[in-house]
Amino acid sequence: MPPRKSEPTAGASREELLHLYREMLLIRRFEEKAGQLYGMGLIGGFCHLYIGQEAVVVGLEAAAGPGDKRITSYRDHGHMLACGMDPKGVMAELTGRIGGYSKGKGGSMHMFSREKHFYGGHGIVGAQVPIGAGLAFADKYLGTDRVTFCYFGDGAANQGQVYETYNMAELWMLPVIFVIENNQYAMGTSVKRATKSTTLYGRGAAFGIPGEQVDGMDVLAVKAAGEKAVAHCRAGKGPYILEMMTYRYRGHSMSDPAKYRTREEVQKMRDEKDAIEHVRDLLLAAGQATDDELKAIDREVKAIINEAADFARESPEPDVSELWTDIYA
């Protein structure tokens, strides 16, 4: 990824920049806390942190409207927070407590909110892609003008079901935005080791689906691209692909040997491309906010996260009788 060119604030107001800053910070602090709780043995099973990728989901949520839907993979905490789900309920689910979104029975990868139109949380790589097209099909069928944001990774982009979905989504002109979060690795396999066609959005052309690559570390660029894609879908023009060039700072999951990339590579990305620092710099450089104001936001966010962590530790574990609820047979 090339170093960021210094770009103007693209007409973004102080209020908007502060909002984006706060939302990204909320995700980052939540994930840092989740990492801590995991280290303390309070979170069991898999846990995939979103640290580094915050601009993708925050920028796209800024482009979304009421009733729009979202669905993603197992790296899902950021998506839940960005669409307005309660940090307490998400954290309590991570710790397996009754106060969690799935009563502590789903964990990190399995949470849903009908109220916020969040459809999970999917552990099978690529599985959410056809489901996302199905959500969009429902809206087309019902005649609403809602759009579905269907997120998946660069590794998932090599799954066959993605292309079956592309074919049908374009054939039926479904209002779905395929968001490829290209963080450059699928567990330990870099994109370059996995495919020779490294512009992943370009594969949509075979099905007639337009798309583009976006600097996914620049929240304003993400929002602008999101607005364009949303307009395309709402106008009844069918699906759109956004390939977000992003990066995760932490391991794939909490157990990651980290032998597939250098510390220097990660540090360089943090130093030159960090999305939160970017907005901070924009605000300070334009004199739109003071250091004290930003520190106050940081304190407010930390308080929300600490409250969520306390809730997650104090909420009881589900009763044994819950073994027999919410199941098919």
Ligand SMILES: Cc1ncc(C[n+]2csc(CCOP(=O)(O)OP(=O)(O)O)c2C)c(N)n1
């Ligand atoms: C069908 C399937 N194959 C393999 C796995 C194991 N697995 C879990 S995550 C992952 C890598 C996916 O990478 P990517 O799509 O780039 O998403 P990221 O983790 O980078 O967000 C793999 C291979 C799985 N969960 N499901």
Ligand SMILES: [Mg+2]
């Ligand atoms: Mg990836």
